Amino acid sequence: MTDLKLQEQLMVLDNLVEHQELKDELQSLDEFLGELQAAAAPPPPVKAVKPRVLWRKRDIDGNIVHARPRSNDHIRNTDPPISAPETGCEVAFATETFEGFLQDLQHSLIDSSDDEASSTSKDPLLASSDWSMRQRLSSEKWRAERPRLVNISAAQENVARHICQQCGGNPAVVRCSDCRPRPFFCAECDISMHTRHVLHNRDAMTAGFYQPLPPTMVVVDKALCHCERLVPVEIPDRICGCSPELLRVSSGKTVSVITMNGRYDLSMPELNCEACQATWAAGVVDLNQSDYWPATLHFATIYATDVFYSFEEMKMAAPGLSCQAFLRMLDQRTVRFGRTGKISADSFQRSFFEWEAVRYEIDNICKEEPFMCPACTPNMLAVSVDGNRKHYRFKNAARSEEQAIFEGVFIANDEEVTRFVDYIHNTSKHVSGRGVCGGEWSAARETSQRSASKVDEEGLELAVCRHGVLLCALNMYRGEIFAYPLYLQRKLTSRQITFFCMDVTCKYWPYLQRIANSCPELQHLLKMKPFLSVKWSGAYQDGAGLTLGEEVEQCNAFLSRIAVTTKHVSKAGRTDMLTLMAMRWNQQKFNNLAISLSQRYQKATKALQSQLQNLETMKGELAVTERQLEDWVSDVKEWGDATTTTTTKNDVDALASRIEVLVASIKRRSQRLYKDTDGNKGRARMRRKIREEKGILTSVVEKYNKIVPNTETLCLETILSGDTAWPWQLTRSGTYLQ
DSSP, rough: HHHHHHEEEEEEEHHHHHHHHHHHHHHHHHHHHHHHHHHOOOOOOOOOOOOOOOOOOBTTTSSSSSSSSOOOOEEEESSSSOOOTTTTTTTOHHHHHHHHHHHHHEEEEEOOOOHHHHHOOOOOOOTTTTTHHHHHHHHHHOOOOOHHHHHHHHTTSOOOOOOOOOTTSSSSSEEEETTSEEESEEHHHHHHHTTTTOOOOOEEOOOSSOEEOOOTTEEEEEEEEEOOOOOOOOOOOSSSSGGGGGGGEEEEEEEEEETEEEEEEEEEEEEETTOOOEEEOOOOOHHHTEEEEETTOSSSEEEEOOOHHHHHHHHHHHHOOOOHHHHHHHHHHHHHTTTOOOOHHHHHHHHHHHHHHHHHHHHHTOOTTTOGGGGGGGGGEEEEEEOOOOOOBBBTTTTOOOOOOTTTTTTTOHOOOOOOOHHHHHTTTTOOOOOOTTOOOOOOOOSOOOSSSSBBOOOEEEETTSOOEEEEEESSSSSOOOOHHHHHHHHHHGGGEEEEEEHHHHHHHHHHHHHHOOOOOGGGGGEEEEEEEOOOOOSSTTTOSSSSSHHHHHHHHHHHHGGGGGSSSSSHHHHHHHHHHHHHHHHHHHHTHHHHHHHHHHHHHHHHHHHHHHHHHHHHHHTTOOOHHHHHHHHHHHHHHHHOOOOSSHHHHHHHHHHHHHHHHHHHHHHHTTTTOOOOOHHHHHHHHHHHHHHHHHHHHHHHHSOOOOOGOHHHHHHHHOOOOOOHHHHTTTTOOO
């Protein structure tokens, strides 16, 4: 290497070093400027920032392993080491060694700058992991695409010249949206095609824009003309012994055909034999074979069964959808496709229920039980009973003497329930009043008088199994009296029920015991065990649905949405609609029962394993042996048996229980005085009720103080002033306070 080349190499090396020094100085200035800006700016919210550590990879000899590939000549320096020359001697560099050194230096500077850039940049949010990022990107894409979509939609309304895509020779005059991918037809091809496909939606192109055409309109010489179109039903090959070639098809009476695209005004087909003059006309059987359902037996209107299926599915997805709203949607589709006419709501609902009745009879032939839970057969663990006051019906609603199609299938017959309630009230010593449970809510009013309000049925009393399957129901006319769940309990006795769940079981079971003493034929109902249902907290909260009795609330959540449409219908219509929706609800439960039970089993198995592990952990922490644990369990059982077998027939316990109920009622009414009523009249009635209860409480406290010792007497002002412990509660716990 000459001195000139060596000098050039040294200058390049100096430039690289100076460039690196300048970059270091600029970086230090940037850092100093960043510190000044950070000091001047308000402190940002503290976030947990993970320290970023960059590690440089090195080989076993300590050399840096670069991120980019290198040539094999410069991966490892195999040249012998250069010894320091003596002073005054000429320095001679190896060409390959010096050039390799320069390349390594350049690559190391590039790698260091890349590492610095990667260390200073923040990781961007990935759309695959951030939902808000995906939504923002999707909105931006739609916003950017919207102008082009507007132009495309506007251009679609332009009627361009097209050639018929069937014959390929004549100009197109009709576009059929149901014949895609070849939608354009000339006049002749349109007639030949849509004489067979009557229900297609077509548009005329002769007026310079797309004009919706009904099936009875065709284009002739660029003008719209009326024609006859036949209902697409199955036609027999023979109607007599003559040759089929002698049969001629003609149009019969005009009918209205209702499909999911609205109303069509068509003609029924008729067959005539030219030889023997035999005739044939479509009847109800022919309509059923073609998936149609007549509105009446003389069928001036026929419905496609797909409309009934769609209405049923929409009703299950949106129970608040009314029949009138569904038909208004069909009317709008009728107008959209260029047709006219309205659909009768009464005719549609009647035909729909008749169609459902036929399906119900077919299920009975197939031995399908819509109100029998497969998982609870033959022995049922528990049944939950509760009232739903949202299913009322106004007295001024449609009054009809017709009987419901599904009378007694799900909702019990009103006459039978009335006779049973009257029998219970006449046999037992009936006491009118209000049962207050827990001092929190009023339930199970035992009143013998029918409601005098503007409603007829006041609601439904439902019975549900633990899998959420509706079993039976009855109409309430006198509020939630105890005789209603008693009727349902007697009706379900044959299903071998173990537990009977209610939200007021604490009040209902003493009532049942009293009724059983007066009515010996109801003694077998006491074989069931009472179970108190907890208050339902909602389906989307932690722990909801884990206890018996909450299943009926889930069913009520579904049925309550149907109540929006059953307030102003006839009695028969309300019964049929509620029964139908209950059957479809149960069908959904049956279809999902296998998955639901398997998930319950897996969940219960995991919970059991977790609780067993917690038990072993607590036994180790408390140093409790298995024998001690068994003794504790036996002690708790003995205490529970002693508590439940203790009767409250003596006067002291009865008076104590009466005092607790009255104090709770007075406090609750006083707290809700200005929350439940807005007017002075309502508050006056509530204050009068408080005064009456205080008078009763005073007499009860006096009776109690005469029986108990002086150390356990009560003061009326003390027990109403605040939350104080009752003397009988303190005595049971082993401590005594005056």
